[in-house]
Amino acid sequence: MEKTYLPTVSTADKKWYVVDAENQRLGRLATQIAMILRGKNKPTYTPFMNTGDFVIVINAEKVTVTGNKGEQKLYRRHSGRPGGMKTETFNHLQERIPERIIEKAVKGMLPKNALGRQLFRSLKVYAGPDHPHAAQKPEVLSIQTIPGAKS
Structure with a gap:
């Protein structure tokens, strides 16, 4: 009889990804980031374990929302x-602390328990194009949040 594969913390292969938030829609971007943080894009996804990757978001100050939001x-x-x-409004918070907008959107899409808090620590958000995680050799992840647009 075969046993179900269960990944361990040591076998979890954690990668680092860089996501550019410039001209991206907030909600659509946050859902994709939350999926990567949870590890739902991997075949080893386990609901009660942290099998996700690290995500670095740059240009958080240039994220957009539609309509009058x-x-x-x-x-x-x-x-x-x-x-x-x-x-405070979206525009005012974007001027003051642009990182908090993406952090709050992604945090709301993670589990509301100890696992969610652990996953949230894997998210790094920066207002500008620079980040201090070059030593981790992050891969550039292209996320297209505008429907019908070419990437």
Whole structure:
């Protein structure tokens, strides 16, 4: 009788990928990144293990949204104090901390448990085109988020 293959932490082959977020749609980009972080693009995917890869996102300041979401999409945070709710729009947050937009979108697509927190640590987001992970020799990953456009 054959046994089901179960990958171990030591056999998980983790790669590094670089994704350029310039002129990419936020939600479509975040779903692809979340799939890679979970490892769903690999044949060794196991739901309860971290079999995913590392993802470096560059040019986070140039990610786009469609329609009026720039003015209408709101990001909320709370200080924990009474009346401590802070709200800001997509455009304002993109000027202030562009990395947080992609981080928040991807984090919402990961499991809400210890595994999700572990997977989130594999995501590295940078506002500009430079990143400090050249030593890991990341592969460039081309993600096309605009339907019908040629890459």
